[in-house]
Amino acid sequence: MKKEELLYTKDHEWLNIKGEEVEIGISGYAADELGDITFIEFPYPDGEVAEGDELVSIESVKAASSVDSPVDGTVMYVNSKLEDAPEKLADAPFDTVLIKLKFSHIDTSTFLSYDEYKKTLE
């Protein structure tokens, strides 16, 4: 993924919106902060989700982070290979899609551009 072309949330997630679908991952900053990632879980491997539902639970030894759903939608894909090899996420966070959702409505007003996101890290 090209970092500059993605949208971001203030919780360090990147979003790749393609028509009525969105791919979600975490930023390099988030991966760094977590350290050695030891566990990844997808509470909703399929089916309907609501905005705010915890889509991905990511844990390292001393930290835990969750990816919450930015929309109401349907789960189209989860990267279940990561459940057996969670440490691989840190290899290429911008190129690792965690989950893909289909939605009918998305409110992009709260998302940040790459430049805006970079600013929050300063």
Added chain:
Amino acid sequence: MNHYIPNDKSDQKKMLDAIGVESVEDLFSHIPDEIRFNSEVKDNPLSEFEVKEKLKSLADKNISNYPCFLGAGFYDTYVPSTVGHITSISEFNTAYTPYQPEISQGTLTAIFEFQTAICELSGMDVANASMYDGATALAEAVLMASRCTKRKRALVSKAVNPSYVEVINSYSCGKIDIVYIEERNFVTDTENIKLSDDLACVVLQNPNFFGAIEDMDKISSLAEKLHENGSLLIVSANPTSLSVLKPPAEYGTDIFTGEGQPLGGNLSYGGAALGLMATKEKYVRQLPSRIAGQTVDKNGKTGYVLTLQTREQHIKRERATSNICSNQALNALGALVYMMTYGEKGLRLSAENSMNKAHYLADKFSKIGGVSVMNASFFNEFTIELNISPSTLNDKLLKQGIIGGLDISKESDTEKNLYLIGIGDKISKQDMDRFIEITAKAVK
């Protein structure tokens, strides 16, 4: 200032000068005036001698030297001298939680050993470092089962200790629907349990509150049905009984809980509690409280650390498995020393001791007209029916130097006078014979 404060006024002056502040009061002056506490403060400490005298006089107002026939989870068991000796070691009892493992290998190794011992007794795969007591362990087990199954309903046997059921209710906080399973003749009616799609767990106690041993074959069959239904089985058991009775893991239990006080704890008016909790490996991520794990240091030396910490509040905060932080660590150490001092042999001897005494007593009771023993099978505790009120009997017993059993008449749906007698291994034959004698006279 008192003798626990090393610095005196001259030290204080040095520090104030170093900081550049006139007086200690200046360090508090930023607290808004309207909330400052300005009342007169008396200089009225008691001397250490006076403290001891005062506490002794309070202690003396308690009757602590009568033989005691109360149970319900807390039993008067003999505690070997090793237990108090080890728990008094300052490096164990003044230490903090082992968040810095390199200087806490004592605490961490002991937790690892404690977890192992609880797994051996219960047959479960993994245990935690302790909960507050048997009741809160059971309540948290219900919450855990709800998380594991993503369901809300819990079926709780009426043969579970009512104090524990009250705590389950207090902990449910609108998240759990509690429905009760009937007891018949003081055992759980396991045959008539209604399974449903929203059933998270069934909660049993074995031996149960009335002292009865629940039929483990029947529980096994129930467990099979529960597992097919996607529900879990939770069993609360007296750890002493596990040296003799079949361990919960062998009859389909998913989460074991218990009250660990009989393992080296004093009665302490219910204060030396120790919650035990253990589960199957597949549920470990939902297990609350601390867990110690084995690892190696950078030189390959074996060591122990708190692990799977992302379950806990200091990391997961509002998404933690539980809010529990401090548990009953020193009591767990005491229990470990007790279990290892006794070994499997000593634990079995203690269990058989309590069990045989309880059966001796029940046998004698059954021969008194006006008294009937209600349990077909029991371990160290049993229920009898009396033809007089239990409180009348207890008054007579107290006057003659015996703490009698528990009046549980209101715990059953019958109109009977019911009396629960619990036996710890310290009870003597003379104590039991006197109890029988006084009871026999009272029920005539």
Added chain:
Amino acid sequence: MKLLFEYKNSDNRKNYLDSFEEYSTSLPKSFLRTSRPNIPNISEPEVIKHFTALAKTNHGVDSGSYPLGSCTMKYNPKVNEEVAKYDGFNHIHPLQDERSVQGVLELCFDLQETLSKITGMDAFSLQPAAGAHGEFAGLLIIKKYLISEGLGHKNTILIPDSAHGTNPASAAMVGFKVIKIPSDGRGNMDIEVLKEKIDLNTAGLMLTNPNTLGLFDEHIVEISSLVHGAGGLLYYDGANANAIMQKARPGDMGFDVLHLNLHKTFSTPHGGGGPGAGPVGVKEHLKEFLPNYVQRNGDVFENALGKNTIGNIRAYFGNIPVLIRAYAYILSMGEKGLCDISENAVLNANYLMHKLKKIFSLAYDRVCMHEFVLSAENMKKEYGTTALDIAKSLLDYSIHPPTVYFPLIIKEAMMIEPTETESLEGLDGFVKVMIKIAEEAKKYPEKLKAAPTKTAVGRLDEVKAVKEPRLRF
């Protein structure tokens, strides 16, 4: 070191109890264990040697300095240990007739009264087994109160971002939704953000004061009025009570309900992680919701429940041995003694802060209370030395490190709380070691990364412990 489970099983006797010859039972076979638990029979000297050796690898409060922020690792008086072990307290069953346990009930009643006076509250329950348990009780009380007032729709609790993890965890357990309030540039709760976030759904606000930064929240009066104005209740996390005894009382600051940590402020030993005690205190309007407490009925003391109680939150009455120790401590201090504690705790912390702020960054340069937070962020940027490296280096000097990486709002945080039982010599010793470590960070950063080297084990592989869990022998 060999674990006890690795010992061979001895054939020798276990002669701690005589066996009961008069009667023997046999239970139905299907109820019995068929295999023995694998808990070896080991001789007493071997058991004692094992635990004695383990104790040597532990650092306790009596071993040396223990400036662990937020935990108040003060000295544990030995007289408290003795009195807590009197037979009259140890050998009483919780279900005994209350007439036969008037001593322990009187002690609990007195303790309730004393804690009420110290905190400015009206009633206490001594039932909670720990601070988090007290929080749980307090939040259940808030919830039940609101429901009884027809305000059951109020379902959010406001919590500062600097709060201890148990605060949001307890709120979530009770079923509240947690709303985080950031801190401002002076380390206070950001009052402007608070005003935005308070609404009709606000059930309450949880606050420690002084907070986890060791700072007294300057807006407390306004916070109290804002929360009450919205119909919410104010909860005080008593973890930092050591800073303000006889100086300011939570009851006077406007708090409706609180818990205290007896194992922090009131000198009871930490035990390696418990038992503690977290008594919950309330103002008059919340008294009816209390779980078990002791009341006086003429000359007689008895257990009671609030008439609209939240229900008991454990089987019995409280961690009695811990309560006894705290009670003895308060008697030993007297009223002025409590004041001396806070004054010296605050003075010691300010002294250390003054000495260390030149070397490490100080998160907030204002008078602190009983603890303060330094940041190793500047060291990390310049030399790659982290708060973790500093903590591990302190271990080689037999000093327990401060709390690190908490509160979460400060990067590379080190929270330092010397307590009043640290001597000036000990404080200067700590400063000296910290200066040395700071110099080594500059000159030999690899040394810090390799620490500790003098402890029983070196840095442990915590990633391996998570990925390959070995949770029992």
